[in-house]
Amino acid sequence: MHCTVRFGYGFVLTALLGMPAAYAQGTLDDQLRQPVNREAINQRRDVADQLFRLGDRQAEQADYQSALRAWRQAVELYYEIGDTASMEQVYGKIGSAYAQLGDYTGAETAVRRQLAIARDNQNFSTQIFAWNTLGTLRLQRGGVESAIQSYEEALNIAYSIQNFEGIGLSLSNLGLLAFAQGEYDAAIEYYELAGNYRIRAGNLVGRANTSNNLGDAYLAQGIQGKAIGAYRLALSYGRDSNDVTSQLHAIDGLTDVYSARRDWNQVRTYLDERIALTSNSDNDWFRLVTYKRLGEFYEATGELTLARDQYERAYELARLLEQTNLEVELFNRLLNF
Structure with a gap:
């Protein structure tokens, strides 16, 4: 299309x-006519x-x-x-x-x-x-308007030379912008088209990112079934490309969907996968989010002692990373125990 x-x-x-001043004083041809000292x-x-x-x-x-x-x-x-x-x-x-x-x-x-x-x-x-x-x-x-112009300029150039990777990226960025403005139907349309081009480009990480974004748009529209499908596809692409970030995005999306459905067995399954990806990671942010999500799971299922332990771990990392807003949120949650 x-x-x-x-x-x-x-x-x-x-x-x-602001480039080197000499750049404005002559063309590359002028330079090439000078004697060459190889x-x-x-x-x-x-x-x-x-x-x-x-x-x-x-x-x-x-x-x-x-x-x-x-x-x-x-x-x-x-x-x-x-x-x-x-x-x-x-x-x-x-x-x-x-x-x-x-x-x-x-x-x-x-x-x-x-x-x-x-x-x-x-x-x-x-x-x-x-x-x-x-x-x-x-x-x-x-x-916003100049961003749209930039993405559209990129898209036009990509179409003109049939650069599938560039088409997919440009469409995906237009989808992100539409999503940020609350235009979820437009975002879905951009993402679905972008995904096709990213498949043709053979970019698994890009395909995973676009599928995750599509899942977010479906979820914002309340279309849980399609959101699950998009997140599962993103998770598969993330595994195939060994891209941890896209896997975690997909896992979190699936966790949100199944938490809304109160399907705690599925939530636990995906949380276990998140633990496996982050427990030995040197990425403190990844581990912080894992502890927070575990706390939310245990709190929702009534295991309050375990919930408090996970929130405390998350709180300490939030302080270490100077994530002030999250630190306040976690502190307030701990006050409930």
């Missing part, structure tokens, strides 16, 4: 604000590649400020040697690091630069994912 999205183009990202270029590339990898390692350790310093140096060197393909990649990583730090303005600036370079390089795949990222960043800052 192909759909065409029409809308007014409200902006054009052609200027690379040895110097190779040396700069080696240093840039090392900085690129250093930034990756630092980001993996959540040291985003250090990663940003390494990537900024790398992008300057890639610019000097005219390696715009590597610049695309680095600006994408810089955008992600700023987003992790909560600096959505800095993130958007970096992604704009990535997008402008991708346009110059006619790299349509990067354009698709950059537009999707821009949409999400704009949504974080409350720009």
